[in-house]
Amino acid sequence: MNAANLRARVRAEMTEEIKQVARRHLATDGANLSLRAVARDLGMASSAVYRYFASRDELLTALIIDAYDAVGEAAEQAAAGQGEPAERWVAIGHAVREWALANRHQWALIYGSPVPGYQAPQDTIVPATRVIMALAETIRSGLESGRITTFPPQPAGRFGEELAAVAEQFGPDVPPYLVGGGISGFIHLCGAISAELFGQLDNTIEDDRRGFFDWQMRATAAFAGLA
Amino acid sequence: MNAANLRARVRAEMTEEIKQVARRHLATDGANLSLRAVARDLGMASSAVYRYFASRDELLTALIIDAYDAVGEAAEQAAAGQGEPAERWVAIGHAVREWALANRHQWALIYGSPVPGYQAPQDTIVPATRVIMALAETIRSGLESGRITTFPPQPAGRFGEELAAVAEQFGPDVPPYLVGGGISGFIHLCGAISAELFGQLDNTIEDDRRGFFDWQMRATAAFAGLA
């Protein structure tokens, strides 16, 4: 093995270790992650961490990308399952919800209020779309197999054109209103999980939140046209 | 006016002034509000602020309560308008959205990820319900005037019972599934606004976000049974 490669490998391992400890701190302390505390846990000086991440924001960005990838992975695995498109849609929802429940601070990092002063760089764009792409794929497979039976109301006006522009990226025959229904379902999905995690459901639905979520996801599936 | 009242009035004015400056800082710097910076802006020592708010969290709590009240006020005013229940439902949605657009950091404070280490005290519970109460009132007036035509699918299982328990607080004849539809609509409302504010709509719907929101709100109104 080449010496340069060895260096690179050690560096990659160290980078991963920092992220791992940072994630652990995120889980206990929440979003105001202390770089110094992470360094202390690793038994190194705080300044040494700056060899790996130029700033606290850059560390946060790395965590954000990883979180997008993790939840996207969960969604894609659920989407790859068997069953009718509508069932797969609901399954994606449950997979995302369960990931969020298990990693609530990472969820807050990506779908909660943006960290103040933090500007998401370009690197986050592609991983950020994996969940909604899994949902979109479900709709398209429903279209192809003739499983789209009901339809959302036609969008009218300028945003209908914008939906049409987005629809073109998916294929020539994808109706804009289905794209709207998909985005709307994704928004409802995110809203339902955030509401549960951020305490909006307290004092109303306490026991069977999974059931309530399931009920909502079936409604979004129906709205998106999935039989 | 007696002297004690005068003192109390000066204190109330000072408290209000601190909150005002804090809100201004919130609007520019985001959620990591600096108590020292607020004090500097007011030309006073940072320690003096602690005469009015025992901690930064307490100041945040005051801002949160004010924000809940402000958005609740906007929702109630929209709900008091004329028109069919479905129109009032949509009007509430637009009022809340416009308030959120004008006060995005306050929105993030109440509906975004919770501030780390911050535990919402009891004082916030009642103001927090004003928006959803305005929506609920719309459904109930629709029920009374026979404007409920379609119905959400029946919730089954434990969460259906929980919905029934919530429904009893509204009156003897409110069906649980309408409560579910209302909560679901509220969740979708919050999700749609948060998605717009927190950047989830970037690169898809850019121009006519109001139209897209309107389209979604009409769908939630229909799901909640409002004709």
Next chain:
DNA sequence: GCCACAACGAGAGCACTGCTCTTGCACGTC
């Protein structure tokens, strides 16, 4: 009118933060 008291503001100080700069060390290459 006087006096005790509570409220108040200012300042110093503690422990913490992100981040920078300099220094010293351990390498592989020439």
Next chain:
DNA sequence: GACGTGCAAGAGCAGTGCTCTCGTTGTGGC
């Protein structure tokens, strides 16, 4: 052996939330 490079450590700066103390000032009871 000299050199350059990547790395870690430490000191230091400016900022933070919060506490404590001290002097001042206004207020209510006598």
